[in-house]
Amino acid sequence: MTKPRKIIFVCLGNICRSPSAEAIFIHKIRDRKLDHLFKVDSAGLHNYHSGENADSRMINHANKRGYSLDSISRQITRNDLQEFDLIVAMDNSNLYRLKEMATNEQKTKIFKITDFLSDSVYSEVPDPYYGGYQGFEDVLDILEAAVDALIDTLIKE
Ligand code: 4NP
Secondary structure, eight states: OOOOEEEEEEESSSSSHHHHHHHHHHHHHHHTTOGGGEEEEEEESSOTTTTOBOOHHHHHHHHHTTOOOOOBOOBOOHHHHHHOSEEEESSHHHHHHHHHHSOHHHHTTEEEGGGGOSSOSOSSOOOOTTSOHHHHHHHHHHHHHHHHHHHHHHHHO
C-alpha cells in the first residue's frame, strides 16, 4: 500500500483559515473515499492562539455548511517543514514567511492554496479575523473551490 501523503495547511493564527481548509479537505476526501491516501493537519505561523479552539465565528459559519472544525491551534515548526510532503499557505504573507523558514529543498513543497485554482479572481484567502460576516463566507467559498482543485491535482499525480 502506498504511504499517505502528509499535507499541512498554514495561516497566521491557525484559528480561522487553515483549520477550515483542514476540515474541508477531510470532508471532501471522505466523500470521495480517498481518506486512506492522506494525512492532514494545520498550523499557524504565530503562537498568539496556541492551545485554543478555532475562532467561534469561523466554527459557526463552517458548521452551517456541514464542516466540523475541531483542531486546536498550534504554531508551525521547522520539523513540520521536513515532515510534511505538501505545505499549503493561505496568503502571500504566509507563503513568504514559510519560505523564509525553509531550506531550499523544503521550499519546493510550499504552495499557496489559490495556486490550484486555474480561473479564480482570488490570489489569496483573505484574513477574516478583523472583518465581518462576509469575510468568513468568502473564506469558505474560496476554500471549497481551492480544496476541490487541490484534490483533483493530487489524485492526477
Ligand atoms: P487565521 O486568522 O490566520 O486565518 O487564523 C487570524 C487569527 C488571529 C489573528 C489574525 C488572523 N490575530 O491577529 O490574532
